[in-house]
Amino acid sequence: MMDFLMVITLAGVFGVFLLFLMWCGHVVDGGGENQ
Amino acid sequence: MDILQICIVIVVLLLLVKPVGSYVYHVFSNEENRTDKIFGPVEKLLYQIIGLKNRSSMSWKKYALSMIATNIILVAVSYLVLRLMGGLPVNPNQTGNMEASLSFNTVISFMTNTNLQHYSGESGMSYFGQMIVITMMMFTSAASGLVIAIAFIRGVTRRGGGLGNFFEDFVKAHTRLFLPLALIVTLVLVGLQVPQTLDPNVTVNTLGGAVQHIAMGPVASLESIKHLGTNGGGFFGVNSAHPFENPRPLTNVIEILSMWTISASLPYTFGRFAKNRKQGWIIFSAMMVLFLAFLSLTYFSEKSGNPLIHDLGINSTQGSMEGKEVRFGVAQSALFTxxxxxxxxxxxxxxxxxxxxxxxxxxxxxxxxNVVFGGKGVGFVNMIMYAILGVFICGLMVGRTPEFLGRKIESREMKLIAIAILAHPLIILAPTAISFMTHLGTDALSNPMYHGLSQSLYEFTSSAANNGSGFEGLGDNTVFWNVSTGLVMLLGRYVSIIALLGVAGSLSRKQPVPETIGTFHTDTKLFGGILVGTVLLIGALTFLPVLVLGPIAEYLTLR
Known part of the structure; x- marks a missing residue:
């Protein structure tokens, strides 16, 4: 059970990092800037 | 004599910066050089083994994804090894499996180049674990950090063409830098009587008639890369205070230079890439000014000793020797710290x-x-982040669009830099506060006064900066501390790396701006001063209040 919690936590955090990477890509491409 | 010892080490470092910085530049500039004949065939074989047929340059997103994916695989394999360690080979001391939350903390710790150890190496890690998980991750996490810095440098100094190929850089960091250097340092340490053996612990009968088990193992090979890769931790729980890890003042100096040289050389490498070596020296000088200020504070504080002990009539002319090794004294302890x-x-x-x-x-x-030389690669990247913030602030003051290395700094870069700068204090201060809201946190403190706050603050600061040292009066091997510091280490490592690679990717796309009479030059002493000021200003605004509650309040109680 503890192993499952640890693995899920790791997977969740790396998932958040991938979402953050996508958001950074959106910012770099000029997303959200006033035209 | 104390000051002379410190000065000699700093002079040796200064002599090493230029040749090592040039070597790192040649390794990653992808221009043909003499080392190709030596390392080229080995690298080609490795590229074939990992199936790397296309070594074309990657976009910043692909580079970051490749690094994260590689790290995820290494974390998964290492977690399995630690959980099954008791049944795996090369375990002469019959070490059992590592507990789940401690395995979680340990794999994150070593993958993020933190090397915070909530276990003690003598009793909690088999030889197989020390070699396959700990030493392996010391190479791969250092290489990951270094290649991120190289990719960032390419992004801010070149125009277009991507940031390089992560897998090619990752292999080269091992074959041309960490493996050869680790081999040399290992052999030197073995020559200076650091053990390197697979024999089990030695059992002896002491003069008092007791039985003592003396821990041994493959120490030298771990000791070399733990410093070269700015990893930290150690084969033994007390790290380099242990006489088998660091037997004499000469090994102490070798270990100091091992962990300092590559990090200190990266500004020079940056100057080579930017074709402006003066720019590199300005960054180096800013780091060295900050370093000397902190070294002076540590050395003179320790040399002054504790006034309460002095008032008891105890001879404290040696300074505060509590917790220090007599063979190193205050000077070599303060320098190492x-x-x-x-x-x-x-x-x-x-x-x-x-x-x-x-x-x-x-x-x-x-x-x-987190910018005073900093960990393998990431410290340098953080300093450039502050340099960009510095030119941005200067641009605001004179009403001119800020530029860095001929590229305009606009809102998209500043958004990502703001996130990277603010994430660091957030992941230190918030968990520290939370740890005082629950007995799960406060039960671990060994001091009820101001020093107790410092213990918790130090643990999360060390985790966020991917450092790994600790105020070890803290009883930190619990599920609360294992999981909380594990999450802080992950956030401290990857948030800034992703954001700053984004900045590098954005800058690499931009057209260079022609230099005019109004261009703010960043390779001057004036800019060096602005850079140091920016770092100290941001640091003081975010951390001074908590420092007043911790070490400064503790200092005032001794007066």
Missing amino acids: TVTTAATTGSVNNMHDTLTPLGGLAPLAEMML
Whole structure:
């Protein structure tokens, strides 16, 4: 059970990092800037 | 004599910066050079083994994804090894499996180049675990950090063409830098009587008639890369204070230079890439000014000793020797402490928990700033982040669009830099506050007063800066501390790396701006001063209040 919690936590955090990477890509491409 | 010892080490470092910085430049510039004949065939074989047929340059997103994916695989394999360690080979001391939350903390710790150890190497790790998980991750996490810095440098100094190929850089960091250097340092350490053996612990009968088990193992091979890769930790629980890890002052100097040289050389490498070596020296000088300030604070605080002990009539002319090794004394202990927290290595040769209040404030502040040379690669990247912030602030003051290395700094870069700068204090201060809201946190403290706050603050600061040293009076091997510091280490490593690679990717796309009479030059002493000022200003605004509650309040109680 503890192993499952640890693995899920790791997977969740790396998932958040991938979402953050996508958001950074959106910012770099000029997303959200006033035209 | 103390000052002379410190000066000799700094002079040796200064002599090494240029040749090592040039070598790193040649390794990653992808221009043909003499080392190709030596390492080229090995690298080609490795490329074939990993199936790397296309070594074309990657976009910043692909580079970051490749690094994260590689790290995920290494974390998964290492977690399995630690959980099954008791049944695996090369385990002559019959070490059992590592507990789940401790395995979680350990794999994150070593993958993020933190090397915070909530276990003790003598009893909690088999030889197989020391070699296959710990030593392996010391190479791969250092290489990951270094290639991120190289990719960032390419992004801010070149126009277009991507940031390079992650897998090619990752292999080269091993074959041309860490493996050869680790081999040399290992052999030197073995020559200076650091053990390297697979024999089990030695059992002896002491003069008092007791039976003692003396821990041994493959120490030298771990010791070399733990410093070269600014990893930290150690084969033994007390790290480089243990006589088998660091038997004499000469090994102490070798270990200090091992962890300091590559980090200190990266500004020169940057100058080579930017075709402006003066720019590199300005960045180096800013780092060195901050370093010397913190070294002075640590050394003179420790040399002054504890006034309460002095008032008891005890001879304290040697300074505060509590928690220090007699063979190193105050000077080599203060230098090791300042370097290990500047380069965010985190291995210790004295117990940081017993430093005087201001002596302990210096390493804490270095990790809070996270730019004083910094860990393998990421510290340098953080300093460039502050350089860009510095030109942005100067641009605001004179009403001119800021530029860095001929590229305009606009809102998209500043958004990502703001996130990277603000994430660091957030993941230190918020968990520290939470740890005082629950008995799960406060039960671990060994001091009920101001030093107790410093213990918790140091643990999360060390985790966020991917340092790994600790105020080890903290009883931190619990599920609460294992999981909370594990999450802080992950956030401290990857948030800034992703954001700053985004900045590099954005800058690499931009057209260079022609230089005019109004261009603000960043290769001047004036800019060096602005850079140091920016770092100290941001650091003071975010961390001074909590430092007043911890080490500064503790200092005032001794007066």
